[in-house]
Amino acid sequence: MFGYEFYVDPSRCIGCQACVNACAECDTHRGYPMIHVDYLDRGASIATVPMVCMHCDDPTCAQVCPADAIKQGEDGVVHSALKPRCVACSNCVLACPFGVPKMQSELELMMKCDMCYDRTSAGLRPMCATVCPSQALAYVKPEAITHRREVPTNVFQFGRQTVTTRVFYMVPPSTPAVEIDVVDYLWEGER
């Protein structure tokens, strides 16, 4: 769908899992949801975050693939691993800064969100954005998102790696880019 962009707004997510179930309904990967709803801090908060593939401009998952199985289409969509090529090495799973690719070991295949390529390439919205009741996942034209309090950004800073993505993330207006202190997140001791 030309002119439409994908916006993820975790502040709107109510954790209903409708997107997960809708995604698993798809005939191209029935039973395997390609979207993950993560609990931020389950013991202390009800906050949830939906995680779709951010479709990086320079996809790390594809860069580390030794089998050339992950390809980025001309429209910037990073596709799921090609079944004849994927060697199930999990390089992409470890490399993705967003934790999107998942190894389906029983299929020996990495599967990830491809922005419902069968739908978006035919003029339909991605299934998760279609079913999301709070529009935490929105597939709309850019002008339709401007009325929201949060502003979209697609620049993420992981240590020294700057990642720009096709999917936008809604952040507070004071935040131009999402900076993630990787070392801080790896820390497992007392805070």
Added chain:
Amino acid sequence: MSGPLWREEFSVRSSEESYVSRRQFGKFLILTSLGMFVGNLWLLMRSWLRRPPTFPSMQVARLSEVPEGGVKLFRYPTASDPCILVRRRGEEVAAYSQKCTHLSCAVTYSAERGRLECPCHQGYFSVRDGRVLQGPPQRPLPRVLLERHGDDLIAVGMDMGEGDA
């Protein structure tokens, strides 16, 4: 697009995917066969220009110091060429290079079986003339030509066996 050539040929972007062009493949074929041709030419020149090696005369052992069925190790023609001298019976002596012609392990003399044996891959050589009795070696052991002056055994040359070695 920077980076190595394979990164260009196996781009993650399907729009940049390209197969090897006919011209590139032709270039590869021509350059490779040119390289092979030049290499062969060089080998040819080398074999043309090579002179037959000369060997020094060197006293390697005394007959009296080697018992019957015994061996003496020596180095000939240079200090990095180990050789083995075998006295079979009576005054019958023969000397060979100790390097197995398969992978250069050191061969040893087995008196009861009357042959030179390589322990690495069970390559056996005749102690009579150095030819291969069994095992992976293809060429006979180079033989050290000996001359006898009284009690002294003098190495005067090497017989590399068939062809050049």
